[in-house]
Amino acid sequence: MAYSELIKSFGRIRTYLRSFYVYGFRHRDEFTEKSARSYDNERRRIESWLGDYMSFRQDADGRRVFLSVDSRSIPENPLYRAFRAKSFTGRDITLHFHILDILSSVGGLSITGMMDELSDRLSEFDPDEPPDESTVRKKLREYAALGLIKTEKRGRETFYVLSGDRTRISSWDAAAAFFSEAAPLGVIGSYIQDRLPEKFGQFRFKHHYILNALDSEVLCALFSAIGQRRLVTLAFRGQRRIVLPLKVFIGTQTGRQYILTWSPAHDRFSFIRTDRIDSAEAGDVFEFPAGLKARLDDFLSHVWGVTGNNFSRLEHIEMTVFAGEGEEHVVRRLEREKRCGTVVKVDDTHWRFSADVYDAREMLPWLRTFTGRISGLECTDARVIARFRGDFETLAQMYGGNNNAVS
């Protein structure tokens, strides 16, 4: 099959984009999931979509390709371009523009009327034969499902009418520019921006994880299932699991997104990373069991981030932090960064954070950010203290006590 810039399914390109963007150290022969030719084609496509952001390095092992972007310096997520690369047939694009044009000229039409108009239009071209009626009918149904057209019954006939837009899109320019980057499924906002004569380009985004955009199709299916309270079958890492999706957990510091699910078979809450989900197929509507909402709220009040489950034991953790005079910012940090638990003043220079959580090990990275100020650390899970202490000792050895210790 001849090479094309366009692709049929988005799933295939996710892995390559992720690898070029997150890792960027792999050479061609390390992409072993598919053939070398596949790699060449995907790399060429990505280069075609995102050429401005691609970098190359030649080293002893060969050439490396990577995507490097300071997402703070750009007004829009460049990875959205990949969503604009869906392949189509010549007939798709012919019908798209002619159907929308015909309907905006003549208003509602039956399938017979539409076929007549199309025959008339397409007779100007070589080849001049119109598409068959079933193809046009199928396209009209597809466009009705997308919301581009509406169907109306007039007598015994179905008429197709262009959907009317009453929304003044121009008034959405700044909101679309902002929420395209700062709300879930922002790629849809970027589609709306494509409709504007001019984009509002004066927002910038700090701590902005653009990679989450690649999970948009999965996320959209999950939101839909949450809204309709449907079970979903998730395909991930070679498994299939039937679960009730409850909430999407978005990391603003980790670059990861998770879906919190409840399994009816195991009565278990668990988190699954959305970038590992290949597909989410909606199943039956599921009646929320009595008491589940209260149990969910209780579970969430003891979750630090995205690990743990309702079968784990709650662990108690306490960290005492030193903050001297003029160091109130340290206390403010504790207050604003704690996700559960409490902060109490112990004396004039010490504050204690304490919480009961399902998985205290998940807190280790946060605890380490207070290195230099921790005057007390206790946890009912002894492994947490042991790991913290062991890691700190390694760190101290790594940096040594003199200027030549790190080499």
Added chain:
Amino acid sequence: MLFHEIYGSYYLAAAAILREAVRGKLTGRELQSLVREHAFGESLMTVPDGLKGGKWRLMHKDLSTPLENEPSMPLTTTEKRWMKALLTDPRIRLFDPDMTGLEDVEPLFTPDMTVYYDRYSDGDDYADPGYAARFRTILQALRENRDLYVLFETGKNTRPELVVTPYYLEYSEKDDRFRLVAAGRKRRWTINLSRIIECAFAYENRNSRLIAAETDTVVFELEDRRNALERVLLHFSHLEKETMRLDESRYRVTLKYDRRDEPEMVIRILSFGSAIRVTEPERFIGLIRERIEKQKRLAAFPTDNAE
């Protein structure tokens, strides 16, 4: 359906080209320029050929088209549902979008479906009418290229008054805060919106030039244990970076960051513990070492609670 050709670059390019063709103003050169503007790097090899003639049957070789109207496409249901979802977001108060036509639309998601689990809890107060008014003044100044008078409170409780040329509104997802990035008095200003007390259009435009933010580089080696490679690279993925493999489990990462964010960078690097070893620059190593030394003096980890 998010991944669909109706949103695609080829359709966008075709619509822009056909718009000009309907107006009778299309030239071959313009056709090529519209493809370059709306489509991809290699699209010039396919889009013009597809459009002109029997393949897509939208335009004749003489660049005329049988279309009677400039192409336009109604909003899709998915787009409307996304817009409706935004109306449930507290930040929508900062904007003033037209809601007509969205009355009977189901939102694609609602705030209770998402949890920003590691977001700081002292974000901006979007419900404050004064905040929203100041935000809108800044937005208008950005649209109309107007300078702004601002009075704000600094972290040290001083209250400077300035006339600045606004350049961007910067939003941090982690902090849930907006900042105004502006130029004035020969320097670059980044002012938290929540600290702005007064904000109005200036009497005259000075059009001060924005000086680029000063950047620094930190280089560290990374030991890939407990999935540290992925955690670290994802965590820092929003920065300009380069990663090199040193051996089977060790990598060298070079990160570029805004110099004013250095304390934050120190903390973020420390959060990975001994999985990361900073190797350059010496000044940054000194900052890490300082915290380690302070911690050693505090001796906080009781041995009786250990394994």
